[in-house]
Amino acid sequence: MSGYDLNSASDHWLQVINTLPSLVELHLISCNLSQIPQHLSNTNLTSLTNLDLSYNIFNSSMPRWIFSLSKLVYLDLTSCLFHGPDLVDRVSGFHNLTNLKVLHVPGNDFMNSTLVLRGLLSLTSLEVLDVNTCNIAEPILSDLSNMTSLVYIDLSQNQILETLPNSFQNLCNLTFIDIRDNFYSGNVSDFLNNLCECKSPKLQYLAFSANRLFGHIPDRIGQLQNLVTFDLAFNKRISGTIPESLGRLSSLEDLRLNVNLLSGRLPDSLGNLTSLKSLEISFNNLSGTLPQSLGKLGNLNFLSVHHNSLSGLVTEDHFANLTALDTIRAEGNTLTLKLSDNSWVPPFQVGILSIGSWNLGPHFPSWIQSQTNLWDLDIANALISDTMPSWFSSTFSNIDYLNVSFNRIQGFLFQNVSFLAPKAVLDLSDNDFEGPIPETFNEAEFAVLDISSNRLSGNPDPFLCPSLEKSRSLKVLDLSNNNLSGVIPDCWLNWPNLSVISFQNNNFSGEIPQSVMELPSLESFNIRNNSLSGEIPASLLNLKSLQILELAENDFYGRIPMLIGREETNLKLLSLRSNKLDGEIPVELCRLTSIQILDLAHNNLSGTLPTCFYNFSSMFEKRELSPFVLYDVPFQVKVLGSASLVAKGRELKYTSILYLVTTLDLSGNKLYGSIPKELMGLLGLRWMNLSGNHLTGKIPEEIGEMTLLESLDLSVNEINGRIPWSISRLSLLSSLNLSFNKLTGQTPTGTQLQTFNESSFTGNLLCGPPLSELCENKGISPDANTGSEKDQNYDESDVNWGFVISVVLGYIISFWAVIVPLIASKEWRNKYFNFLYKMWFKVRNTICK
Structure with a gap:
């Protein structure tokens, strides 16, 4: 009855089953059942x-009657979504x-029970x-080693978090073992050697x-000849190798060793x-050249060796048979x-040809013209110094992905773009194309168009403002x-799906068009x-999806716009x-809680540093940040955020690791003003x-808490006082500039x-290393600034006020003990001043001699 929609059918089919007292097999596959009919449990199925x-989504508790079917040999509950609060009791049977010999229960969470799994082992x-x-x-794999009848x-x-067992030598009937996408660890060499203990392995x-295995592929792998x-x-x-x-x-059809540390x-x-049909060994450390013997693999349809360290010559013989x-992935x-x-x-006739970073030049490879089924072509960085051939646009009809970047391709951009499929990715960047962007480019339904550099x-x-809207x-x-x-044209409403716009390093003038903000x-x-x-339009900063806003090195004037509304942005x-x-830094900027990079340098901004920068949670927390993936492009291409940043005295471009900055x-x-100690709370700042x-005042002692700092520049200010001892805790600091201040x-x-x-x-x-000025020459103790951090943090809370009061009272009492008698007694005054005169006379005579 498989495939029939029984959910809306009458109970007539149940009545038919009831007339079959010796029913042996019942198949209700994909019958759109949402629950098991109640009457089915009353049916005589003892012979089943x-x-x-x-493939019926019951989304209900596991029926108890199934476990009374003691003659059951085959049970398939794939994707039934059985569950329930009393499930463990129900399935303990x-x-x-x-x-039972065959059990298929994929997609049922009720199996995640120790009691259920222990029942299976019986x-x-x-x-x-x-x-x-x-x-x-x-863990379950180790317990299966005693179930010697297992084949699959x-x-x-x-x-599953478990170490690979070394006890599978008993499972010599095993033909199929799949533990993909778990958390298995252990030495794969030992496990494979263990499997090879069988005299006639059937695997x-x-x-x-997609586990956490290590080790190497043992030589005994050749014994698993099936x-x-x-x-x-x-x-x-x-x-290993x-x-x-x-x-x-000789029977191997599918070999997948990609994304490991294989070498040699x-x-x-x-x-x-x-017999090999698929060879996947990409993302390893393999070296040498491609063996010419690969040309004998007449059944091979998928070849993936990309991103290794392969070098040397490849000839026609490598592809002879x-x-x-259908697919060649050998870039990198x-x-x-x-x-x-x-x-x-x-x-061959391939659909995917990806051989970027090969040496294919200097001429554009003409043999590509024969690949009429091509829909994915990557020949980037291939040392091609030529023009795009005239046959290119007319040969292909459904190109989804074309990457010829980082070559020296010259001439004008092609006018005919009809060879591109809808939502195509076209990357012509880093070449020598010249002239205007053809108007015909607006006829193609690009997903990505990169003609930069x-x-x-x-x-x-x-191109941007076609007559046909x-x-x-x-x-x-x-x-x-x-x-x-x-x-910059003001017709962006024609492109409502745009996620990324980059016009940097051109000669555009005028203002930011209003339609960009929409x-x-x-x-x-x-x-x-x-x-x-x-x-700068305030509405630009309020675009809810905006993550990167790069307006540097232009002639924008006025104040930094305040954020409109109260919603937090994703910037x-x-x-x-x-x-x-000009003007002050608006406190509204502190609502940019996701900000990781804030660059307001080289303007005419005034006022004090806002203390509310403490709200920048992405700078405040020492945490893992997410990559700036702005748009996932098909065929393993991702458009990442990029920016040119000035740090450590140099301007650098960051793309793939921008999110770490x-x-x-x-x-x-x-x-002006002092550096607020709240700024030192940005513990994630680099x-x-x-x-x-x-800036004036002292460097806050709390700077020592910013332990991720790699570059610190406070130069050319009016900062005074000592360099705080806590700065010595900045162990990652590789660039420091405190010059031209008033530090002592x-x-x-x-x-x-x-x-x-x-x-x-x-x-x-300042004095002391690395300066040539010695502190002794300035009368400063060599250890004057190297005391403990407690000494550096000495404040009023450390003062012994009892001692201070005692000293002050002593001075007051002594003062009045001498002064009061001099004021009250004339005789005492005469004797006191006579004493002072005689002392002065003796001192004068001594000096004169």
Whole structure:
């Protein structure tokens, strides 16, 4: 009855079942049942051996009557979602099913019970155990080693935390074992050697990927000659070389060793795996070249060796018999394709060709023209110095992903974009394309368009403001690092799905167009280093999705806009550096609780430092920050936030690790007052620059709590007092500049502070290493500034007030004991002044002699 919709049917089918007293098999697969009919439990099913209720979402308690079916041999409850508060009591009857041989229960949380799992272990006749995706956390694999009838074990996609057992030599009937996506640890070498103890191992499927296994692949792996699938991917710790004995697995079809620490050369014996269909060994440390023997793998359709350290020559012979090949992922290596015949036509027709960072140049590879099924092409950084061939646009019809970046491709951008599929990714960045952006580009339904770092000129108005208005799918637009000029067009409502706009390092002028503020999905807006002017619109800072706002190095003037409304924003990076902004820093900026990078340097800002910066929770907390993933692009491409930041005296561009950076840069302004101690509460801050202002007062002692600081610049201010001893606790500090202030005393000793250059402290009244001025020459004790932190923090609470009062009273009593008699008695006054005169006379005569 499988496949019939019984949920809305009458009970007639139950009546039919009731007429079958000797029913042996009942299959109700995908019958859209939401509950088991109550009358079914009253039916005579004592002869039932096979029960299949799979793919019905009951979402109810496990029925008790199932465990009374003592003759049951086959039970399939896949994706039934059985649960219930009294579930453990109901299913404890698993041990009654003594004849059960096949159990499929994926997707049922009731299996996450110690009592249930212990009941399973009593099923000594069990041959198939399928409990994947059951939310199991209890160790179970070790206990299965005594169930010698097991042929099939699937524990995948659970949360099992367990060490691989070394007791599987008894399971010689095992053909299938899948423990993928768990938390298994241990030495995979020992486990595989243990499996090889069987005289005639029958294992065909072994999948241990996405665990925490370590060790190497043993030479004895060649004894598992029935293996069809061997999967150790995504363990990240499996090391050593790929053994030659792997080539003896003549039945192997699927080999997955990617994302580990494998090294050495690929063995030539891989060419003996004539049944191999998929070879995945990407993201390892493999070296040498591709073995020519791979050309013998006539059944291979998926080749993935990308992101290793492979080098050397690849010729036509490497692909000689690869007629079934559909996917080549080999980017991230430094291989050189050397063809003996420029008219070479490959024997394959691939859909994915990813060979970026290979040496394919200097001419554009003409053999690509033969790959008419191509929909994903990556030939970035391939040393191509040529123009885009005229055949390119007419050869392909459904390109989803095209990456030719980081070459030296010249000429104009192609006019015909009809070869691009809807929501395509087009990356032409870092080449030598010139001329205007073709108007025809607005005919393509891009998801990502990156034509940055070329020599494009003119204004993008014809492309951005087409005559035919329609909503478009473009999410990422990068025109940065070109020679584009004019006013930024004000027609952004044509592009409502935009997440990323980057126009930095061009020659745009005018103001920020109003329609930009109406893009609801905008996450990154970068117009750094242009000639834009006007006041910064407040509504720009209020875009709810905005994470990155880069307006640095323009001519914006006026005050920093106050945030409108009371809702917190998602802004993580705000850079207004090198503009003409004035006024005070508005306290409303303190509502940017997600801010990680705040750069207001080199403006005309005045006033004091806001104490409310303490609200910057991403700077305040020492915690793991999330990457700036602005848009997930198909085919393993992610658009990450990027920014140019000035730190440690240099301007650097950050992309993939931008989320690790926390920066506060207020340098080059007219800020005054003291450094608030609340600022020292930004414990997650890595770079802080307050230089070039008019700050006064002392460096707060609490600065020693900012233990993640890597760069600190307080130079060119009017800060006075000593350098606090606590600064010596900043063990990660690699750049320090306290020069040209009014600091005094000795530089703290016993830390890495002495390793900094003398220029870090010059222009102060300091002494001691690394300065050439010795403290003894200034009358300062060598240990004057190296006392304990308690000494440095001495305050009124440490004063012995009893002692102070006693001294003061003593002076007062002594004073009146002498002065009062002199005032009250004339005789005492005469004797006292006569005494002073005689003493003066004696001293004068002594000096004259």
